[in-house]
Structures are given as C-alpha cells and as structure tokens.
Amino acid sequence: MKQNHLHLQIQNTLVGMRIPKDFFATKGKGESDITKHAGSYHLALKDAGIEMCNIMTYSSILPGIATQIEKPATLTHGAVMESIVSEQTSGSGERATAGIIYGWLFDRKTGQKFGGLVCERNGTFSQQKAKVELQSSLNELYYNGFSEQFEMRDVALHVESFVPHKKFGTALVALCFTNYVYPMIKEV
Secondary structure (H helix, E strand, O other): OOOOOOOOOOOOEEEOOOEEOEEEEEEEEEEEOOOHHHHHHHHHHHHHOOOOOEEEEOOOEEEOOOEEOOOOOOOOOOOEEEEEEEEEEEEOOOOEEEEEEEEEEEEOOOOOEEEEEEEEEEEOOOHHHHHHHHHHHHHHHHHOOOOOOEEEEEEEEEEEEEOOOOOEEEEEEEEEEOOEEOOEEEEO
C-alpha cells in the first residue's frame, strides 16, 4: 500500500504590537448592600451596558488611528473588552465620583492627527471638582512634552457621580475598545 505524504508549507507572519482602533465611551453607577465586586461594581458595569464582558484595563494613551463610535447594540457575552477605566467605590452616604478626559494631538506643521492623551480621576469629591482636576491633569501632560509640536483639539469629558444609599456604591466611566489593527512586519 502506497502512502501519500502531503507536505504543507506554512508561512509565518511577524506582526507588531496591536493597535486599538474603534472605541466608545460609557458610564454607569451601581449600589449593593452585599459587596463591591459582585455587587456595586457589577451593577455599575450593567448600567454602563458592558457587564457581559470581561474588562481589562489600559493605561491612558489613544493611538492616532483611534476613532470614537457609538456603543454597539450588542456585545458578545464573555468577550474580553479592553478599556481605559475610572472607577470609585464609596460607602453609604459618601459620594462616588469617576471621570475621564481625553484630547487629540494634531501635528502643528502637517495638521495630521498624532494620537490622544487620556486622564482619569476618581474620589469622593464633587463632579465639578473632578472636571477641574481632570482638565488640570490633561493640561499638565500636554504642556510637559507635547505642546511644542502638537496642538490639542477635540477635548471630551465624561463624569459619573452620585451618593449611594446602600453599603457599597460604584461610579464608573470607561473608554471601551472594540477592534484592533495588527501591523504586519514581515513574513518569516
């Protein structure tokens, strides 16, 4: 009996670090008398419409290709959602405030969008104080490394703030990424 041997030539591709592309902004709040994580935090995710996802957090940079979109009508249950998140859990009667601010950097010479800077702030202070501190943080980043070459435009601010009546209360704001670009470096 003659054996057929099938030889497959597999080509491998070396890809660079993936780049987050589309994102949406969302916010929510939740209260629980039971616990934080499986209580008020989960209910804040539910209020924000992202409770069915596994949330992984990023630091605070938006790539130049990033584009804000509307929140998708449906998300896959159990999917990994990588996000920039601000959250605050407080006790009954103590304010919970979370906020995110971001702005886009445009090259002063070419006008091309370079990327974005993001700042998060959370605490037990008022919504107004959060807005002031977020703007101050964004200004500090911008004027310490970006202002000579880039112009800051299209600043957006999102804040969630409330005083919980139950034992735990969580305020949450998130920028949630929905897809990525994988740059191909070369075939190996």
